[in-house]
Amino acid sequence: MPPPIDPLPSPKTSENPLPFPAGKPSSPFRYDGMNAAYNKIMRDEGLTENLSPTSFQSSGNPCMDFFFYALPYTSLETVMELLRRAWADDPLTTLKLICQLRRVGDAGKSDKEGFYLAVLWLHQNHPKTLALNVEWFAQFGYMKDLPEILFRLLTVADGREDNWQDRRYRRRKALNRERVRTGSREEEMERARELRKNRRAEMAKKVVERYYSDSNYRFLHDKISDFFAESLKSDIGFLNSGEFKKIGLAAKWCPSLYSSFDRSTLLCETIAKRVFPRESDPSYSEIEEAHYSYRVRDRLRKEILVPLRKSLKLPELYMSSNRWRELPYERVPSLAMNTYKKLFEKHDSDRFREFVDAVSRRRDILTSRSLLPHEIISFQCKDTYHYPYTYYDPNTYHRDPDIEKVREWQWNRMVEDFSKKGKLRNMLSVCYLCQDDEKRKRVSIALRLLISELSEEPWRGNVISFTKDPQLHRIQGETLQEKVKFIDGMEFNGEIDFPKVFDRILDVAVASKLEEEKMVKRMFVFCDLDFYKPLANSWDAIYASIKRKYKEMGYGSSVPDIVFWNLTDSRLPQFSYASLMPRREKGVALLRGFSKDLLNIFLDNDGVVNPEELMEAAIAGEEYQKLRVFD
Numbered sequence: 001m002p003p004p005i006d007p008l009p010s011p012k013t014s015e016n017p018l019p020f021p022a023g024k025p026s027s028p029f030r031y032d033g034m035n036a037a038y039n040k041i042m043r044d045e046g047l048t049e050n051l052s053p054t055s056f057q058s059s060g061n062p063c064m065d066f067f068f069y070a071l072p073y074t075s076l077e078t079v080m081e082l083l084r085r086a087w088a089d090d091p092l093t094t095l096k097l098i099c100q101l102r103r104v105g106d107a108g109k110s111d112k113e114g115f116y117l118a119v120l121w122l123h124q125n126h127p128k129t130l131a132l133n134v135e136w137f138a139q140f141g142y143m144k145d146l147p148e149i150l151f152r153l154l155t156v157a158d159g160r161e162d163n164w165q166d167r168r169y170r171r172r173k174a175l176n177r178e179r180v181r182t183g184s185r186e187e188e189m190e191r192a193r194e195l196r197k198n199r200r201a202e203m204a205k206k207v208v209e210r211y212y213s214d215s216n217y218r219f220l221h222d223k224i225s226d227f228f229a230e231s232l233k234s235d236i237g238f239l240n241s242g243e244f245k246k247i248g249l250a251a252k253w254c255p256s257l258y259s260s261f262d263r264s265t266l267l268c269e270t271i272a273k274r275v276f277p278r279e280s281d282p283s284y285s286e287i288e289e290a291h292y293s294y295r296v297r298d299r300l301r302k303e304i305l306v307p308l309r310k311s312l313k314l315p316e317l318y319m320s321s322n323r324w325r326e327l328p329y330e331r332v333p334s335l336a337m338n339t340y341k342k343l344f345e346k347h348d349s350d351r352f353r354e355f356v357d358a359v360s361r362r363r364d365i366l367t368s369r370s371l372l373p374h375e376i377i378s379f380q381c382k383d384t385y386h387y388p389y390t391y392y393d394p395n396t397y398h399r400d401p402d403i404e405k406v407r408e409w410q411w412n413r414m415v416e417d418f419s420k421k422g423k424l425r426n427m428l429s430v431c432y433l434c435q436d437d438e439k440r441k442r443v444s445i446a447l448r449l450l451i452s453e454l455s456e457e458p459w460r461g462n463v464i465s466f467t468k469d470p471q472l473h474r475i476q477g478e479t480l481q482e483k484v485k486f487i488d489g490m491e492f493n494g495e496i497d498f499p500k501v502f503d504r505i506l507d508v509a510v511a512s513k514l515e516e517e518k519m520v521k522r523m524f525v526f527c528d529l530d531f532y533k534p535l536a537n538s539w540d541a542i543y544a545s546i547k548r549k550y551k552e553m554g555y556g557s558s559v560p561d562i563v564f565w566n567l568t569d570s571r572l573p574q575f576s577y578a579s580l581m582p583r584r585e586k587g588v589a590l591l592r593g594f595s596k597d598l599l600n601i602f603l604d605n606d607g608v609v610n611p612e613e614l615m616e617a618a619i620a621g622e623e624y625q626k627l628r629v630f631d
Contacts, residue, residue, distance in 0.1 A: 059611075062089040066097050067615045072111040079114050083121055091629045095129065096619040098122070099627065103140040107596060107618070112141060119149055127216035128631040131223040136626045138227070143253035146224045150265045153217060154210060200263055207266045225267060228254050229274035232304050239311050251308030257301050269293050272300035315340065324348040329355040372599060373446035374439070376410045377484050404481060411480050415453050424454040424606055428520050428560070430501065431473075432466045432527040433492040440567040443594060444526035445487050449475065451524060458512050459520060466492050466525075470501050472508060498562070502546045505560060510553055519558035522607050528568050543587050563607050565591040 059065055062085040070079045086094040100108050102115035119137075122130040134146055211218050231250035238246040255261035255268055262268045276296040278284040284292050309317070315336060318327040324347040332340070344352040418424060429448040433441075452461050452475055462472050473490065477483040505520050550559045591598065591609055597617045601609055 061612075062086040063093045063097060064611060064615055066094065067100075067618070068611070070097075070101060070111075070114055071109065072114060074114070076117055079117060080121065083118055087125075091126075091129075092627070093619070095133070095627050095629060096624045097615075099137065099140040099624065100619050102137075102145070107621070108140065112145070115141070115145075116149065116152055120152060123149075123153060123216065123220065126629070126631050127219065129629050131216075131220040132630050133627055134220070134223050135227050136623065139623050143228075143231075143249060146227065147253075147255055147261045147265055147267050150221060150224060150267065151261060153220075154207060154264060203264055204266060207264070211266075221265075221267070221270065225270040225274055228267075228271045232271070232300075232308070233275060235308055236304055239308060244311060247308065247311060249312070251305050252312060252314060254305060256305070257297055268297055268300060272296040275300060275304060319343070325351065327351075371410060371414075372596065373411075373414065373450050374442040376407055376414065377442060377446050377449075377480065404479070408480050415450065418450070418454055418603070423603065424451050426455050426459055426518060426520055427451045427522050427524065427607065428455070428459055428462065428464055428505065429524040429526065430464045430466055430470070430496065431487060431490045431492065432496075432525055433488075433490075437528065437567075440528050440594070441488075443567055443599075445484055447524070447526055448487055449483055456518065458508055458514070463487065463490070464501055464504065464523075465490055466496050468493065468495050468497055470496055470504060472504055499542055499546060502560070503549070506550060506553060506555065509555060516555055516558045519555055520560045521558075522561045522563060524563045524565060524607060526565050526567060528566065539588065559587065561587050561589065563589045563591065565602075567594045568592070 059068075062082070066082040066086040070082050074082075083094065083098075086097065098115065098118045101111050101118060102108065104110050119130060134149075138146060211221060228250055231248055232254065235247045235250055238244065254271065255265070257268050273293070273296055276284075276299055278292065284295070287295070313328045313331045315327055315332045318324065319340070324344075327344075327348065329337075329344070329352065337344075341352075429451045431448060432444065448463050452459075452463055455462075461475050463475060464470050465473055475483050476486045501523065505523075508514075509519055547556070547559050550556055589608075591602075595618075598609065598614060601613060601617060605613075
């Protein structure tokens with residue numbers, strides 16, 4: 001194949017769209033998996049007819065506004081204004097929050113479109129900071145993000161829906177418009193080939209012109225090329241020395257020659273020239289730039305990408321060649337495992353089941369300090385796989401005595417650790433049933449059981465049913481599995497009379513002649529719906545009545561707080577504008593969504609979540625400390 005047109009030179013080796021002002025009104029915050037409400041500074045929020053807020057409210061801290069409001073379904077204009085204000089207030093914290101926006105999994109928001117928008121803003125306003133941090137950016141998402149950034153800079157993508165599928169559709173549509181459907185099919189195909197060739201030549205010319213004319217783009221392009229080149233050279237060294245476990249994923253995410261990313265950014269050429277500089281081979285000094293570019297690109301493919309990709313044992317290679325029986329499941333990432341598990345079961349059922357069983361057993365040798373409550377009760381399931389965690393289902397669960405013993409020990413050890421610290425003492429939970437999502441179901445069951453076991457008598461081992469006539473129920477069962485099954489099978493009719501919940505607690509306290517310091521401090525409702533909305537308008541009157549009753553019985557200073565924790569992921573569009581209960585009086589807090597950061601703070605602080613602490617925890621990881629601001 002001919003070399004690219006106009007090869008790049010060889011490297012040398014040595015207005016306010018936000019509906020709230022910039023002042024300091026109070027705010028309820030909404031964040032990725034978590035809506036940690038500002039209990040101290042909450043105020044009423046205007047709602048539309050469908051219970052969506054008519055406006056956001058600022059906390060007075062621009063970084064916290066960005067953290068809680070910048071979500072996958074927040075408008076691009078709002079994200080941009082939040083970003084500008086946050087950067088003006090604290091550039092380094094904002095840079096960390098941009099990366100947290102991209103970070104995959106529970107620890108981040110997995111919002112790649114919001115991340116790309118922020119990165120394009122960085123390139124325009126702080127190009128050195130962007131270029132000098134690309135090495136660390138790849139740790140929060142994928143290395144593929146780096147060529148995607150270059151592509152978007154060249155194509156000026158400006159919308160969340162401008163993904164690769166939309167781009168492919170537009171390219172094909174434009175190509176079809178240019179075709180003249182006359183003559184034979186062979187002639188049409190020849191004209192189509194000529195059109196593609198011309199478009200690719202124009203694309204390459206555009207890249208070269210941008211590279212030479214835009215110093216900021218050139219600096220970023222070179223830094224991304226440096227990152228891939230150094231990573232590939234390091235990986236090929238590990239391959240040659242037999243240190244296979246140290247090989248990274250640079251070869252997987254480096255653009256393939258003549259791929260869309262390569263044609264639109266010419267990134268393979270600049271990477272190849274860094275891996276094989278002219279001085280690395282005497283013959284290179286005697287050939288023209290175009291020929292040199294062609295030769296090193298070919299060497300990059302043959303000597304670097306092909307052997308490294310073969311050593312990585314990428315599952316896609318085995319799947320595309322129908323080599324299912326050879327597929328190394330231990331090399332399949334967790335997200336890919338969930339994506340392809342049905343295919344694995346279809347084409348390689350026996351080996352896949354053996355692998356999942358082995359993974360479950362390996363997980364169970366971990367100490368309880370390594371696992372969160374809902375992970376401990378994730379029992380092995382007979383027919384369903386949820387890698388890396390299998391989950392409990394009372395209808396399909398089959399007993400494995402060894403696993404049960406380990407789980408029992410892990411749970412008891414965790415309860416003992418929390419008990420020694422005096423955590424979650426004298427709390428109660430209401431048994432709302434999360435029906436639509438297994439993860440939320442596990443979290444709610446595990447937390448209800450944990451809270452019941454950490455309390456003192458008469459609350460120890462008790463939960464409250466979620467019914468019109470709520471009652472205090474003692475959890476039945478000797479083993480962890482039996483207790484989980486009991487909670488999962490409790491009566492639930494979707495409605496509850498909350499004043500009666502307070503009445504039941506007061507009845508027990510009076511009958512037991514309980515001292516005020518032993519009264520229930522806090523009640524938790526772990527749920528997946530905003531079923532408490534009907535309480536919003538009448539809560540003041542309800543709470544005043546509850547306080548009067550408690551005062552009359554001698555418990556006026558011990559009225560329990562109530563915490564609603566909606567475990568639904570607020571990254572979903574239907575929950576991205578959830579309404580919040582007004583907090584005019586003490587006694588109500590609201591959390592939204594789920595993350596490990598939120599759960600750990602919840603457990604360490606007796607169910608009290610401070611929004612500042614939540615933001616700091618989200619960007620406290622070691623990977624965030626490597627980020628720096630340069631301009």
